[in-house]
Amino acid sequence: MSVRAKKHLGQHFLTDESIAERIADSLSLNGYKHVLEIGPGMGVLTKYLLKKDTNTHVIEIDTESVEYLKANYLNLANRVHEQDFLKYDLTEIFNDEPFAIIGNFPYNISTQIVFKTLEMREQIPEFSGMFQKEVAQRICSKEGSKVYGILSVLTQAFYDADYLFTVPPTVFNPPPKVESGVLLLKRKENFSLNCDEKLFFRIVKTAFQQRRKTLRNSLKTFNLSDNLKAYVIFDKRPEQLSVASFIELTQHIENDDKAL
Numbered sequence: 001m002s003v004r005a006k007k008h009l010g011q012h013f014l015t016d017e018s019i020a021e022r023i024a025d026s027l028s029l030n031g032y033k034h035v036l037e038i039g040p041g042m043g044v045l046t047k048y049l050l051k052k053d054t055n056t057h058v059i060e061i062d063t064e065s066v067e068y069l070k071a072n073y074l075n076l077a078n079r080v081h082e083q084d085f086l087k088y089d090l091t092e093i094f095n096d097e098p099f100a101i102i103g104n105f106p107y108n109i110s111t112q113i114v115f116k117t118l119e120m121r122e123q124i125p126e127f128s129g130m131f132q133k134e135v136a137q138r139i140c141s142k143e144g145s146k147v148y149g150i151l152s153v154l155t156q157a158f159y160d161a162d163y164l165f166t167v168p169p170t171v172f173n174p175p176p177k178v179e180s181g182v183l184l185l186k187r188k189e190n191f192s193l194n195c196d197e198k199l200f201f202r203i204v205k206t207a208f209q210q211r212r213k214t215l216r217n218s219l220k221t222f223n224l225s226d227n228l229k230a231y232v233i234f235d236k237r238p239e240q241l242s243v244a245s246f247i248e249l250t251q252h253i254e255n256d257d258k259a260l
Contacts, residue, residue, distance in 0.1 A: 013042060016171035
């Protein structure tokens with residue numbers, strides 16, 4: 001029995017064992033004992049996770065894949081969760097314990113997976129996965145890059161992001177039309193921001209929605225004082241600001257009346 005890849009679920013099954021093993025080996029497994037694989041399909045990556053000294057769970061929305069996994073990985077059967085990762089309350093599985101996330105992610109929901117990880121960053125010290133190559137590069141890009149944006153800044157505020165390697169379309173069934181990229185996120189030791197985090201998210205998103213404008217123009221809706229807008233950082237466009245600069249900007253806006 002094999003599982004048919006379903007287009008509406010964005011399924012492209014990895015067929016290269018060595019790549020699956022490299023992805024499994026990318027996690028350090030330090031400081032946590034649980035791993036959650038998203039979208040395991042027929043378990044090409046799962047089998048390598050099960051060899052490790054970790055408590056592996058998988059979450060899969062495709063009923064056919066769930067049946068395959070339960071039939072072929074008997075020692076995993078009670079840790080196969082037939083759920084939608086984006087909608088499921090993961091504390092049902094892990095309570096408040098830390099866990100890593102790993103997977104060959106469906107391209108159509110990959111950025112949403114990252115955003116949910118950021119929401120749960122208190123519990124997720126490590127994250128490794130396969131994305132469409134340009135999305136993986138965007139997450140890992142630094143200021144000054146044309147692809148640097150909301151996803152880059154918000155992810156790198158809390159995690160160190162490393163682009164590990166590129167994967168060709170030929171190692172998937174069916175092959176996607178684009179290359180893939182594997183990245184690793186390791187949560188920073190001090191991952192709480194020294195500013196209002198909700199305001200930080202709002203500023204980053206608002207700035208990049210008009211990325212060609214200077215911050216003085218793109219952040220007009222924040223009703224900033226003339227005194228603050230005279231600050232040199234407002235002459236810049238968002239892609240010129242590092243994560244640290246966005247945190248500093250948030251601090252200034254937070255304390256606008258006494259900023260300068």
